[in-house]
Amino acid sequence: MNTGLLILIVLAIAVAGYVIGRSRSLASAGGDIRLMHSLPRYHGQSVFIFAAVPAFLTLMVWLLAQPMIIESRVSSMIPPSEVADGSSLSLVMADVHRIADGLDVAVERGVMTEDELDTLRTDVTDVRSRLAEVGVAIGSDVSQSVFEAAKAYRDMGHLGRIIMAALVLLMAAAGAAIAFSKIAPRYRARNISEGAIKALMILSSTVAILTTVGIIASLLFETIHFFRMYPAEDFFFNLTWNPQFRGGSDLGILPLLWGTLYVSFIALLVAVPIGLMAAIYLAEYASSTVRSIAKPTIELLAGIPTIVYGLFALITVGPMLRDYFAQPLGLGTSSSSVMTAGLVMGIMVIPFISSLSDDVINSVPQAMRDGSLGLGATRSETVRKVILPAALPGIVGAILLAASRAIGETMIVVMGAGAAAKLSLNPFEAMTTITVKIVSQLTGDTEFASPETLVAFALGLSLFVVTLCLNIVALFVVRKYREQYE
Structure with a gap:
């Protein structure tokens, strides 16, 4: 059957x-x-x-x-x-x-x-x-x-x-x-029914926890296997990324980590100010008519497929930056660059910051606004000194979510930043990220028996650790500020 x-x-x-x-x-x-x-x-x-x-x-x-x-x-x-x-x-x-x-x-x-x-x-x-x-x-x-x-x-x-x-x-x-x-x-049928629902909720929580443990374990075991075949000190401190499946590979993570952080930094440099100011305007200054139109329009950016953003970076943003900035300033001649991927990725993550920050700002009690205005503060002073400090934990969470989204992005980097692994401060040069190389190392006919393939798991675990560190830092900042504010 x-x-x-x-x-x-x-x-x-x-x-x-x-x-x-x-x-x-x-x-x-x-x-x-x-x-x-x-x-x-x-x-x-x-x-x-x-x-x-x-x-x-x-x-x-x-x-x-x-x-x-x-x-x-x-x-x-x-x-x-x-x-x-x-x-x-x-x-x-x-x-x-x-x-x-x-x-x-x-x-x-x-x-x-x-x-x-x-x-x-x-x-x-x-x-x-x-x-x-x-x-x-x-x-x-x-x-x-x-x-x-x-x-x-x-x-x-x-x-x-x-x-x-x-x-x-x-x-x-x-x-x-x-x-x-x-x-x-x-x-006592009610006890049976409620007990079953409680067990179902516990099972759901357990599945989420076990899934996380399974992901970490799968990465960890393959990473250990990789480090048995390739020296860990070379992986973490080598400045060259040059995989050769026939031997003689240099698999240093530093160029990839630099490209990942560089692209994500530019993306956040674009998205955080725009997204946060958009959230403040929609929550504190915009009329209900403007808000009802602007908020869904901004959130539409989150629904655009990343391949469309990649095409936009490849066809429009990249050539424009090359012709109007890179070549006149003598900084590069390629349309694929860190700046191209960072700008487009910043546009992509704007909704993550603006929408979540808007919701957090709206959740601040109206009594705090009224009290500030009643004491003679202007609206801008109320926003800066009362609302933003009260909403800081949620805003930091929104920025952290946007940073995680930017760090894990692949398609925009492939089409906008290129695939060159290098250490450079020039934002108009082509670079690449960890996620791009994870895909490239696992694409095609591969066997999980060579360091050139297993390095993808070491890269994935390293990216997980970087994201975890970002979470820890954000949690520390939020708790410290809460203590001062309270």
Whole structure:
């Protein structure tokens, strides 16, 4: 049975249990809701939970365990001679998967029946020709044992799906029956329902935490593997970035880190003043009509794809900076530069600062404004001395979000700043960032066995540490200012 259909059936059983359980609970109290410990909907929810949760947990565990078990059993059927000629077991199993999928397609399309499949298993040539009819090409080096393993893989998968469907449906029906048997006027169904909701919220929080831990762990393990192959002191202190997949690579992070910080600094130099002044104007000075038009218009910038910003940097901003600033000043002749990427990236992150800062400024209590104005302060003095200090934590958070967005940007840098890794103070020279090089090192046919590929994980972990340090600094500044203000 298809997994999607199985999920729909379980949901149908759970929904039906909710309706019936709700009605049955009310009937058990003789229609008098005052005699019940919990409302009828809580009884229905308890039936829904007992029917759905065990079934879905069983389905999840089965879907995780079945492929590993089948893979282990089928791989043991591959004779050692199949992998003795230099082929890895993973490549042979890839052939097994492809053939098994092809057999499923062939049966579905009527190219062969299940009975024919049993008789064809001894004729490799016939099986290859039948699979070719459904677009599955099998190499001539695939042996009889691989076909046998593919047939076993398919049969085990079908049997596993049948057992899974039966077990999941049994769990749903048994859970609903147990919940029905517990329905009574004094049954504490509300506790069951609220406990399940609490468990769901804890699970959601745990998933977020485990996802973060998983990301860090994956980066950390591959980074450790990289540093076993390439010296850490060269990575952190070498001033040259020159990866050569044939050996002799220089993989220093400093040129990439400099380019990342340089581009992000220019972007924030553009976005912070404009975004903050726009937020102050919209929150304190603009009329409701102007605000209703200007705020959504500014926020539209956040919805523009980064590839469009990249094209804008490549076609418009880059040539303009080159023709009107770089060449006349003798600072460069290329349209790809740090200034190009920084200006366009600054435009892109303006909405992050203006929108969030506007919301934070509007959240400052009106009584603080009235008190300042009542003491004789002007509106501008009120903004500078009362509103901005009170809204500082939120404004710092908005700037930090914009900085993180700028540090992690890739497409604008690729099309606006180029791909040259260098250390230079000239903003009209082409440079690159860490994110661009992460993409370039993992693009194409790569194997995770060379330092030139594994360096991408070291770059990613370094970028994570830089962003973490920015968060720590911002948190320190906010707390220190809060202490002074309070």
